[in-house]
Every structure is written in structure tokens, then in C-alpha cells.
Amino acid sequence: xxxxxxFPDSPDSPDDGPEARGGGARIPGPRxxxxxxxxxxxPRPAPAPPxxxxxxxxxxxxxxxxxxxxxxxxxxxxxxECAPCAEEALRLRDAVGLLxxxxxxxxxxxxxxxxxxxxxxKRPARIPVPSWATPYDTETARLDALLQDFGDAEWxxxxxxxxxxxxxxxxxxxxxxxxxxxxxxxxxxxATALGLADPLxxxxxxxxxxxxxxxxxxxxxxxxxxxxxxxxxxxxxxxRTVSFAGRGVADLCxxxxxxxxxxxxxxLERAFECWVHAWDIxxxxxxxxxxxxxxxxxxxxxxxxxxxxxxxxxxxxxxxAAPAQELVAAGAPGRxxxxxxxxxxxxxxxxxxxxxxxxxSADRTVAEIALDGLxxxxxxxxxxxxxxxxxxxxxxxxxxxxxxxxxxxxxxL
Amino acid sequence: xxxxxxxxxxxxxxxxxxxGEAAALGELYDRxxxxxxxxxxxxxxxxxxxDRITREVFGYxxxxxxxxxxxxxxxxxxxxxITQGQAVARLRQAELGRGSREELERKVATANxxxxxxxxxxxxxxxxxxxxxxxxxxxxxYRQAAxxxxxxxxxxxRRLRLGLQLLSTANVLPHEDTAPPGYGSxx
Numbered sequence: 001x002x003x004x005x006x007f008p009d010s011p012d013s014p015d016d017g018p019e020a021r022g023g024g025a026r027i028p029g030p031r032x033x034x035x036x037x038x039x040x041x042x043p044r045p046a047p048a049p050p051x052x053x054x055x056x057x058x059x060x061x062x063x064x065x066x067x068x069x070x071x072x073x074x075x076x077x078x079x080x081e082c083a084p085c086a087e088e089a090l091r092l093r094d095a096v097g098l099l100x101x102x103x104x105x106x107x108x109x110x111x112x113x114x115x116x117x118x119x120x121x122k123r124p125a126r127i128p129v130p131s132w133a134t135p136y137d138t139e140t141a142r143l144d145a146l147l148q149d150f151g152d153a154e155w156x157x158x159x160x161x162x163x164x165x166x167x168x169x170x171x172x173x174x175x176x177x178x179x180x181x182x183x184x185x186x187x188x189x190x191a192t193a194l195g196l197a198d199p200l201x202x203x204x205x206x207x208x209x210x211x212x213x214x215x216x217x218x219x220x221x222x223x224x225x226x227x228x229x230x231x232x233x234x235x236x237x238x239x240r241t242v243s244f245a246g247r248g249v250a251d252l253c254x255x256x257x258x259x260x261x262x263x264x265x266x267x268l269e270r271a272f273e274c275w276v277h278a279w280d281i282x283x284x285x286x287x288x289x290x291x292x293x294x295x296x297x298x299x300x301x302x303x304x305x306x307x308x309x310x311x312x313x314x315x316x317x318x319x320x321a322a323p324a325q326e327l328v329a330a331g332a333p334g335r336x337x338x339x340x341x342x343x344x345x346x347x348x349x350x351x352x353x354x355x356x357x358x359x360x361s362a363d364r365t366v367a368e369i370a371l372d373g374l375x376x377x378x379x380x381x382x383x384x385x386x387x388x389x390x391x392x393x394x395x396x397x398x399x400x401x402x403x404x405x406x407x408x409x410x411x412x413l
Numbered sequence: 414x415x416x417x418x419x420x421x422x423x424x425x426x427x428x429x430x431x432x433g434e435a436a437a438l439g440e441l442y443d444r445x446x447x448x449x450x451x452x453x454x455x456x457x458x459x460x461x462x463x464d465r466i467t468r469e470v471f472g473y474x475x476x477x478x479x480x481x482x483x484x485x486x487x488x489x490x491x492x493x494x495i496t497q498g499q500a501v502a503r504l505r506q507a508e509l510g511r512g513s514r515e516e517l518e519r520k521v522a523t524a525n526x527x528x529x530x531x532x533x534x535x536x537x538x539x540x541x542x543x544x545x546x547x548x549x550x551x552x553x554x555y556r557q558a559a560x561x562x563x564x565x566x567x568x569x570x571r572r573l574r575l576g577l578q579l580l581s582t583a584n585v586l587p588h589e590d591t592a593p594p595g596y597g598s599x600x
Contacts, residue, residue: 066554
């Protein structure tokens with residue numbers, strides 16, 4: 001790397017620099033000739049002209065054209081007779097030319113992954129980020145980049161969070177800052193599982209909704225942008241912590257109240273939630289927001305597909321899905337639904353319909369659903385209703401309905 | 414982005430990079446990518462080129478974390494220095510043979526000053542930056558700026574002047590030999 005130009009480290013304040021150092025102009029002007037007329041007192045009873053110190057203090061405002069007409073005139077008159085001020089005025093005017101509007105070029109979200117890949121290609125990590133934590137790392141960084149330029153107005157923009165509960169659309173109103181608070185508290189479940197501090201304190205429960213409500217109501221004031229730091233800090237800490245943990249850590253159990261996930265899946269679930277809520281936020285403030293990369297999207301869809309048989313079983317017990325048509329011994333092939341996900345991140349999955357323990361079987365496939373990847377994610381996020389999912393489907397209608405409803409019921413606050 | 418990062422963060426980051434921790438690389442990117450990209454863009458005026466510089470700069474840091482010496486200053490200023498050096502080298506390469514040597518040096522000097530100015534603006538104390546933003550971008554006079562910031566008019570004048578004084582140091586050439594006399598300096 002070639003020798004770079006010098007940088008001031010932290011620009012020290014050269015406050016009274018030029019005058020102090022400059023000198024020269026402090027030499028008094030020539031004495032008036034003895035035969036000079038006495039200067040007549042000026043007729044206007046004007047206020048005393050600004051002193052040198054006041055005029056000097058105005059130089060910054062003057063250079064920025066940010067003072068009154070009278071002040072501008074007074075400064076400019078002064079510059080003709082005061083060399084240090086004239087020198088500084090010139091310098092500050094030139095400095096104004098260096099100001100320029102922040103072009104707020106958004107970093108391309110994919111650049112991060114590309115840069116990290118590049119680096120790791122050159123020098124492999126001795127302590128890598130586990131592959132199941134990478135989507136979370138990427139999605140939190142993407143959301144943080146979206147928040148980067150938000151002012152107070154954006155942070156307090158209302159956001160309506162939607163999900164599907166008891167087969168109905170449910171929603172809850174909060175703000176952009178409230179959404180980040182929600183992510184902070186639910187990510188806190190992973191922190192707790194890893195033995196890190198819970199952002200809600202020692203005695204908080206593990207139900208995501210209850211935790212979020214607790215956080216939202218913990219202060220009489222609305223959540224502010226202050227929530228960004230702790231959320232981001234916790235995200236970085238989680239990724240750092242699992243990088244150092246042994247292999248078995250992926251199987252560590254993370255409790256979500258009435259269910260639990262192995263740590264690896266919990267990270268994918270948090271990545272998915274982060275993306276979905278980033279999408280909610282982007283929509284609320286009218287920013288564009290891209291879906292995750294195909295590889296990451298694939299892992300998230302895969303998690304949803306793997307969860308479907310269990311969710312079906314739970315719904316069946318609750319009378320929300322059709323009863324199993326047959327008892328299948330664990331590991332034996334049972335009725336199967338073939339899920340074909342198209343587009344980036346797509347693939348195909350076979351869903352066991354009668355029991356989470358059953359094996360899937362091509363011969364026993366009773367129905368097929370074909371769905372775009374983003375559409376499937378919208379469904380699993382509770383953003384669209386199962387009946388509205390534009391799915392290509394054929395075969396057993398009841399099985400198809402059950403699976404689409406099960407996908408929608410993966411969503412929650 | 415947090416501005417006043419304690420030096421402890423810098424040293425810790427260096428250690429983590431040195432021992433090959435990928436998570437540290439991600440954090441490094443999250444902290445400095447927008448600085449690197451915007452400086453490179455300011456010098457080269459091209460997004461693709463700025464993307465490329467960003468890749469090169471992080472690649473260099475990841476492969477050479479020991480090149481950072483905390484005694485010489487913050488990691489932030491080190492990263493900015495590497496970026497500017499790399500971007501200006503690319504500018505020279507791209508402009509080579511396009512005009513006279515003098516024109517090239519003038520472009521380089523302008524780009525260097527612009528990059529330094531950007532770095533100074535992003536690193537200056539937030540109250541100074543806020544005052545400059547109001548006066549320059551929002552076209553408020555210093556009295557309105559004082560009212561907006563809930564500070565005295567004296568203080569508003571002081572902040573505007575100090576902010577510009579800091580900024581004006583960008584026009585001072587650090588190395589006499591990087592440009593022929595007469596370029597780069599406002600004096």
C-alpha cells in the first residue's frame with residue numbers, strides 16, 4: 001500500500017491560531033500628520049461599532065453567509081484594515097468550499113458479504129463465524145445500515161406489525177424504535193441461552209410476546225433511538241460468542257416459552273425475524289429493502305419447512321387441522337406433501353403430513369404446492385393470508401390447506 | 414456510528430483481527446465501511462471504484478492488522494489514511510496520460526483535500542458539525558442556528574468559526590513533495 005497522505009487524527013482546535021501566530025498587522029499604523037484636520041465627530045449617533053473581538057468571532061458566520069446585512073458590512077470593512085482577520089476570512093471562505101452535501105450513497109447491502117468473503121479468501125479465519133449464524137450476522141448488519149441515516153422523525157414513524165394468530169390476522173401498532181426494542185428483547189432469548197445478560201434483566205420470562213410487551217411498557221415514554229446501540233451490541237456479542245463456542249453449541253436449546261429450538265435454528269429464526277421486521281420498517285418509512293441473498297433465504301425457508309410437521313401436529317391437537325388419516329410408526333413412510341419453492345433461495349421439500357416422526361415418501365405424496373420463495377416467506381411471516389397465497393397446487397385440498405395454514409401460523413409478534 | 418470510541422476498542426479490535434476472528438472482521442466492517450466507501454467515492458467519484466477500494470482496504474487490514482500502531486492515533490484515522498492512500502493511487506493510475514502532469518497533480522491535490530475535509534467533518538465534535546449543517550445546508554443564519562440549538566448567539570458564532578477552522582486544515586498540504594508549489598494550499 002503506498003504512502004497515504006497525512007491525516008489529522010483528531011482535529012485539535014486551532015481556535016485562535018492565526019492571530020496568535022500570525023502577527024505583522026499588530027504594528028500600529030503611521031501616526032497622523034500633525035497638520036491633519038481634526039476628524040469631525042460623526043453625525044450619526046450609531047451604536048458603537050463592533051469591536052475587533054466581536055468582528056473576529058463573526059468570521060465563521062460571515063464565511064458561511066450566516067450573519068445580518070449590517071454585520072456582513074462591518075466584517076468586510078474590518079477586513080480591509082485588519083490583516084490577520086483578512087487572512088483568516090480567506091481561509092474560512094476556502095474551507096466552506098470543502099463542505100458538500102452528504103451524497104448519502106447507501107452502501108450496497110451485498111457489498112458486506114462480498115468484502116468479508118474476499119478477506120476470508122485471502123486469509124482464512126482461525127475463528128470463523130458458524131455458517132448457521134451468518135444469516136443473522138448479515139441481516140442485523142443490513143437492518144443497522146438502514147437505520148444509519150434515520151432522524152427522530154423516522155425513529156418515531158408508526159409501524160404496524162402483522163401476524164397470524166388463531167387463523168386470523170392480528171396486528172399491533174408500534175414505532176420503528178419499538179420494532180428494534182422487540183428485536184432486542186427476543187434476541188435476548190438467545191443471549192440468555194448462552195449465559196449472557198438478558199436485556200430485560202434477570203427475572204424476565206421467555207415468551208417472546210410477553211417479553212416485548214414488558215419492554216414496551218417498562219417506560220412511560222415511547223422507545224427512542226437509544227435502543228439501537230444495545231440491540232446492535234447484543235447482536236455483535238451473540239455472533240462473537242458462538243464463534244468461540246465449541247461445535248456442540250448448535251444443539252443448545254433456546255426456550256421460546258411454549259416451544260424451543262436448537263441454537264442453530266434459533267439463529268436462523270432470528271435472522272428471518274430481523275429481515276421481516278426490517279421490511280416492515282422500510283415499508284413504514286418508504287425505503288426500498290431487498291430480500292436476503294438466495295443462500296440465506298434458502299436456509300430460512302428450509303427451517304420453516306422443517307418446522308411444518310410439528311406445527312401441523314400442534315394444530316391438529318388444537319382442532320385446527322384435519323385429523324391424521326393414519327397412524328404412522330416413527331420412521332415409517334407416511335402421507336407426504338411436496339413443497340416446491342421457486343425463485344432465489346428456492347428448492348423442494350417433502351413435508352410429512354401425519355406425524356413429525358414419519359418419514360416422507362415420493363410414493364405417498366398426496367399433494368403438491370408450488371410457491372415463490374418471497375411469497376412463502378410473506379406467508380410464514382403472517383403478512384399474507386393462506387387463502388391469498390398465490391400457490392400452484394394440486395392434489396389433496398385438505399392437506400394443502402392444512403400446510404398453508406400451518407405455514408401462516410409460524411408467524412407471531 | 415459512535416464517534417468517541419475509546420482507544421481500548423481499537424486495541425482490542427486489533428488483537429481480535431490478529432488472531433483471525435471472523436466476527437471481528439464483521440464488526441470492523443460495520444464500524445468503518447461507510448467511512449471507507451464515502452472517502453473513496455469522494456476521491457474517485459465513482460461507485461464501482463469505491464466498492465473496489467472498500468474491498469481492497471478491508472482486505473489489507475484483515476491481512477495486516479499489525480500494521481496498525483495505536484500510538485500513532487485512532488484506528489479510525491488509520492483506516493481513513495489507508496483508504497485515502499489507496500483511492501488516490503487509483504486516481505493517479507486512472508488519470509495517467511490524460512492530461513499534463515500539472516493537471517494530474519492538481520486533481521490529486523483537490524481529491525486529497527476533499528477526502529481530508531470529509532474525514533474532518535465526520536470526526537469533528539457533534540456540536541460543531543450540527544452548527545455547520547444548520548448554517549450551510551439549512552441556510553440558517555447564526556441567530557436562527559443559536560435558537561435551533563438552544564445556545565447563545567456567541568456560542569453559535571464560536572462553533573461556526575471553530576468548525577471552519579478545523580475544516581480549513583484540510584487545505585494544508587501535509588507533504589511538501591506531493592504537489593508542485595502553488596497547488597493544494599489556499600495561501
